[in-house]
Every structure is written in C-alpha cells, then in structure tokens.
Amino acid sequence: MLDRLQTAIADTPSGAFLSDASGVLTQRVFGDTSIRTAVDVLGIIPGFSYAESDIGTNATGSALLERRTYQVSGNEHFWEEFQRFAAVGSPVLNPLSGRVEGVVCIASLSERANAQMTDLVRRSAHEVEQSLLDVSAGREQALLRRFLDSAKKDGAATVVSDSMPPDLCRRDRLALEDAAVSLVAQGREAVVEMALSDGRTATVVAQLVTDSTDLTGIAVQASLSC
Numbered sequence: 001m002l003d004r005l006q007t008a009i010a011d012t013p014s015g016a017f018l019s020d021a022s023g024v025l026t027q028r029v030f031g032d033t034s035i036r037t038a039v040d041v042l043g044i045i046p047g048f049s050y051a052e053s054d055i056g057t058n059a060t061g062s063a064l065l066e067r068r069t070y071q072v073s074g075n076e077h078f079w080e081e082f083q084r085f086a087a088v089g090s091p092v093l094n095p096l097s098g099r100v101e102g103v104v105c106i107a108s109l110s111e112r113a114n115a116q117m118t119d120l121v122r123r124s125a126h127e128v129e130q131s132l133l134d135v136s137a138g139r140e141q142a143l144l145r146r147f148l149d150s151a152k153k154d155g156a157a158t159v160v161s162d163s164m165p166p167d168l169c170r171r172d173r174l175a176l177e178d179a180a181v182s183l184v185a186q187g188r189e190a191v192v193e194m195a196l197s198d199g200r201t202a203t204v205v206a207q208l209v210t211d212s213t214d215l216t217g218i219a220v221q222a223s224l225s226c
Contacts, residue, residue, distance in 0.1 A: 014108040023051035055079040060103045063089035086110045090125035095133045180220040201225040
C-alpha cells in the first residue's frame with residue numbers, strides 16, 4: 001500500500017504516514033526530498049506520537065478520536081511546527097471487530113495541498129482494511145459472511161461499521177459501539193434498548209451466528225425507532 005502511495009505522490013512535496021492504534025508513527029514514504037527534509041527536522045520518524053494528548057489537534061490524532069477521515073490545515077494544527085502543512089488522516093477499521101487499528105495520513109506543504117489527498121487517503125485506508133480481512137482467520141471470515149448475508153435479508157443495520165446512519169451524533173455513535181463491544185464480550189444472546197440524544201430509541205441485539213460448518217460467534221445489530 002505504501003509503495004502505491006509513494007508512486008501517487010512522486011515528485012510532490014508530500015508524505016504518506018502509517019500510524020498504529022495509539023497514534024505512533026510506524027512507516028513513512030515521501031514524494032520528494034523537500035518534504036522529507038522538513039519532516040526530519042521536526043523529528044517525525046518511526047516512534048513519533050501523533051496522539052492529541054501529546055501534540056494537540058492533527059490529522060492523525062483527530063482521525064483516531066473521531067473514527068473518520070479528518071483534515072487539518074495550517075493554523076488548525078495545535079502544534080506550531082505543523083502549521084506549514086495540510087494533512088488528511090483516515091482511520092483503518094478492523095472489518096471484523098470495528099476497532100481502529102491505525103491511521104493512514106497524507107501531508108503536504110500547505111500551498112501544494114489539493115482535494116485529491118482526501119480521496120487517496122480514503123482509498124488507501126480501505127485497502128489496508130481489505131488486507132486485514134484477507135488475512136483474518138477462516139473462522140472469522142466465515143462468520144462475517146454469514147452475518148452480512150443475514151443482515152441483508154433482514155434489512156438490519158450493523159452497529160460497528162461505517163454504514164451507521166449519518167445523522168447519528170458522535171456521542172450516540174460511540175455509545176452504540178460501546179454497547180456492541182460489551183455484548184460481544186459477554187458471548188451470549190441479549191437485547192439492550194438505548195435512548196439516543198435526538199429522542200429516538202436504539203434496540204441493540206446480540207445474536208449467535210452459526211455457519212454451515214457449525215462455527216459460532218456473536219453478531220450485533222441495531223435498529224432505530226423513527
């Protein structure tokens with residue numbers, strides 16, 4: 001994935017950065033030497049932390065917190081040294097658990113930033129997510145396919161995914177995700193009703209999912225009252 005990103009940003013003052021779930025930089029590639037020099041001067045090397053608790057608002061740290069693609073430009077950065085850059089970060093979500101596994105970020109000198117950065121970083125994050133799915137255990141893949149097929153037939157909405165209703169506020173989205181994680185951890189079928197901040201009620205259902213080979217897991221679905 002980073003090789004393709006490096007090709008996409010070749011000969012531009014841009015860099016692509018891959019960070020883990022805590023915001024720590026693990027890998028980086030550059031389009032030209034100007035951006036590499038600028039980044040090296042700031043000490044942005046593998047091991048550098050983008051966590052908001054360490055350096056304030058930035059594309060990687062904010063993407064981790066918000067669980068969505070996030071753009072930060074110029075003086076929107078809290079850390080003054082970052083204010084010459086524009087950056088877009090997109091979280092990598094585990095397709096099976098919904099956990100944030102890391103962030104793909106593209107940064108450029110502010111005067112060279114463009115709208116293509118957002119599309120590129122989203123596609124790259126999706127590629128990583130697909131790779132995670134491809135290397136997942138056969139058991140998890142089989143259960144996921146069974147769950148998705150069931151959800152399509154029933155018209156239900158999955159909770160831990162990007163397909164949640166776009167009108168949900170961040171607080172309600174996080175509350176639903178927390179409920180889903182808790183139900184999966186219990187490892188049994190259960191139903192929980194939650195009052196949302198907009199007055200609607202969410203019914204969160206944990207159900208056993210078994211495929212044709214008797215593999216069993218827990219899937220969580222949510223339905224919202226009108």
